[in-house]
Amino acid sequence: MKALLLAATAALLCAAASPPTLDTKAIAKSRFGNDAPWYENRIPFFESADPKIDAVYYYRWSLYRAHQRDLGERGYISTEFLDDVGWQLEPWASLNDATGFHLGEGRWLNDRRFADDYIAHMYNGGNDRHFTDYMADSVWGRYLVDGDRAGATRHLTAMRTLYGQWDDHFDKAKGLYWVEPLLDATEYTISSIDASGGQEGFTGGNAFRPSINAYMFANARAIAEIAALSGDAATARDYTARAADIRTRVERDLWNPALGHFTDRYKVDNQFVKYWEPIRGRELVGYLPWTFDLAADDRRFAAAWSHVLSPTELGGAGGMRTVEPSYQYYMHQYRYENGVFTGGRPECQWNGPVWPFQTTQVLLGMANLLDHYKQSVVTRSDYMRLLRQYTQLHYQGDALDLEEDYHPDTGRPIVGLGRSHHYFHSGYADLILGGLVGIRPRADDVLEVNPLLPDARDPQALAWFRVQDVPYHGHRVAVTWDATGRHYGRKGLSIEVDGRAVAQRATLGRLTVPVTRVALPPIDRPIDRAVQLKRADFPKGSASTADEAENVHDAIDGRVWFFPELGNGWSSKPTPAQQWYAIDLGKPVKLERAELAFFADGGHFAAPRAYRMQAWVNGTWRDLPAQADAPLANGITHAKWPATTTSKVRVMFDLTPNRAMRLVEAKLY
Incomplete structure (x- = not known):
């Protein structure tokens, strides 16, 4: 650590030119029109040599803004669907499965109210465990950005309670968690389809999945870290041990040597499938151990990433397939809008379609792989290609409208239901700031930046970018990259903290600088008195x-x-x-x-x-x-x-x- 800090100090910027500055007021007006004032002092502003990435970056902030529901005295929450759906938690319209994405995006706002209110809501009756989630890990991830110790630790008791409630999905004999794929927010997976003999798959198919176990690993690790912040050493030791045990079991039991991938094992036992047998194909969910840094830095595991790069396996031309084409029921449509019959508009399934939900998780895992694993399977060019592929999914012709799922060959929406427009069960700003720009939030007083861009000669290279007004430990940070120096007048990668240039290097690579955290201002919480949550009640x-x-x-x-x-x-x-x-x-x-x-x-x-x-x-x-x-x-x-x-x-x-x-x-x- 001392060596890194000394290296960063040695790289302190002494250029005569002033740092470039984005005209945030003009950008906000251009991107958001008359609603620009909502964004001007809240979001980090970004520009790059790729206009589509820029457009989707700002569209995603408008998506975040649109999904903030004001509950009055209860504060704000983030919704998954813009309008009401039948399975939401009333009277708030909350759903817990998308909290990780909502907080992953919201942690980068300079206005901390939205994430703070949302966390309080979810730990005060808003999380009914309708689906699996990684709520505690998301709170820890927010702390890594804002450094608000009180904001993270005040929910420790509720975190432990919620974690313990998942014991009803824990198999003590196997030391692993299991879940029905539907309650993993992933209906019609291999386990649920095969458990029905190929006839159905909306429900059923209980399985020990990489997803729920990666979530519970991440939640245990987060609770341990937050307990340590609170001075609760016993709880920290307990949850550190729980996380370590889950990691051991996942690597030992959910790694499928025959497929070279992390896969489900069946919890269910019936005429079609047998308890503890592995499923018979690869699914995109097998990359979640990297999303949460569960997977060991082992070349045997890293080889699994070749499957998402292969056009005949998980790497579709239009996006990442959730199941490989070799699966018997790949892309077979079981369910339609008005019920389980042929006709009408197709409903959601996970037997092949591209989902922004899991695409985001895989790109987060790939960013981790490229940042701090030793491997030679995935390159930064691969990351940028797949990020651009995901970027394209946001476009419906010239219009920006993210929907639920897409055809892996064409990249066109499959579901197309009324509820699907501007769907918020994924992330993007988090991928840009943490991946492309490479801000790697930390618990200590260090700012670390490692952009995941390939060399300038690579066809996926990005010649320049700048992001500014990024909140970090009570400061505002800016990061600039200019491959030639012709765009911003300064060649290389540079960092500013509170408008002052603090570090630079001439090439792409990791930069670390010491940043002493400062006290955060109190959150302003005006209360809207006009909100009607229940139709029959006042107001x-x-x-x-x-x-x-x-x-x-x-x-x-x-x-x-x-x-x-x-x-x-x-x-x-x-x-x-x-x-x-x-x-x-x-x-x-x-x-x-x-x-x-x-x-x-x-x-x-x-x-x-x-x-x-x-x-x-x-x-x-x-x-x-x-x-x-x-x-x-x-x-x-x-x-x-x-x-x-x-x-x-x-x-x-x-x-x-x-x-x-x-x-x-x-x-x-």
């Missing part, structure tokens, strides 16, 4: 037209997005010209401002020409003396007034002629 909405219950509810459901593919909010009739939307709070509440979100599509919907705020005072509606922004389409319109206590608020609108309006959300503070 309650009402409207002048189009007053169907669900249409009215959508304007106070805590969700804000402006994607045209999925409508959200109260959509009025186009006439009359004057209309209103009211919120009954059910009790007197002190209020002093509002945020209104209006959607416009250039056709049917337009922002109102004008509006005014009213409050229910002494049995009548009275105008509030508000300092109000002009109505803004596809962004946030603000209104402020002297603090007023009222039980009802109404917004009066003057509609644009011959246009309906859509009030995406009305928030009251």
Whole structure:
């Protein structure tokens, strides 16, 4: 460690040129339009020589923003689907299977509220174990970025409780965890299909899987680290031992020498499959031991990565296959939108289709492999090729719209259901910042950067990039790469901390610099008083037209997005010209401002020409003396007034002629 620090110190930058600076305000306006203010002081800004990577990077932040649901006093959570689905946890619309991706992305925000609220929600009744997850590991991963010790350690008791609840999926004789693939969020896998004799596979197929065991390994390791931060040495020793035991069992029992891959073993025993037998094919899930650094640095294990590079095995032309084409039921469609029969739009399956979900996990594992394993199977060129392949999945023609799963040969969406648009069960910003840029977050006071870019002569090379405003241990970090020096005026790789250049090298490679963590500012938590979580409860909405219950509810459901593919909010009739939307709070509440979100599509919907705020005072509606922004389409319109206590608020609108309006959300503070 001392040698690394000395090497970094020796590389301190003494260039005369000032560090390059991105015009973040202009970039935000260009990428996010009228909603730019939400992003300006929150996200790390990035640019590179690849315009598609740049576009998807910013699209993914708009995806993150759209999936923040405000629960009022409970704070914010991240949702997996934009709209409601039947298997979500009510009344919040939360699902625990995507928490790892949500926190992996959210840890890079300068506004720490979203991740902080979400973690508190999940450890306070929001995680019903509907699916497997690696929640504790995600909290530890967030700590590695922000360095907030109190934020990580306050949930230790809940982490241990949740971990212990998974004992109902632990086989003591084998020392491994098992799960039904459906509850691993991966229906129709080899184990579930074969356990049905090839007839079904939505349910069933209990198996000892690399996934759940990698998750439980990562959670145990994280609990050990967080317990050590708390000074709880006994718990640290206990969970360190648990993690070590899972690692031993996975490497010994889930490694399949015949297939050269980590694979499932059956927990179920029936006429089709036998307990403890391995499944008969390779699946993409076999790479998860690297995603969480479970797999040993062993060339025997590393050879498994050749399968994802092979076009006849897991390496599809359009994306990574979840199962190899040699499997008997590869890409056989079992389930459709309206039930298990042929016809209609196909539903989700894991017997071959490409999933951004597992693609992200594999790319995270590959980044680990390239960063700190000794192997010669995978190259940085492979990483960039597969990252670009994943980037392309986000495009539907020229439009950006990530869906649930894709055909491995064409890269085109398979499911195409209404719920599938802008799906958030994957990561991307985390891959760019931690992989391509190579920021490797650490628990100690060191910033480590190791970009996973190939040599400039490689066809997958990236000639230049810059990222800035990256939060790290209370500082803001920037990383710049310029292969020739012609783009930014400085050749090589350089690091800045709080605007000051601190390290540089002329070539790609690892840089480490000491960064003393600083105290983080308190999180600002204004509470939206207008959120209706249960349809029959207060607050309650009402409207002048189009007053169907669900249409009215959508304007106070805590969700804000402006994607045209999925409508959200109260959509009025186009006439009359004057209309209103009211919120009954059910009790007197002190209020002093509002945020209104209006959607416009250039056709049917337009922002109102004008509006005014009213409050229910002494049995009548009275105008509030508000300092109000002009109505803004596809962004946030603000209104402020002297603090007023009222039980009802109404917004009066003057509609644009011959246009309906859509009030995406009305928030009251």
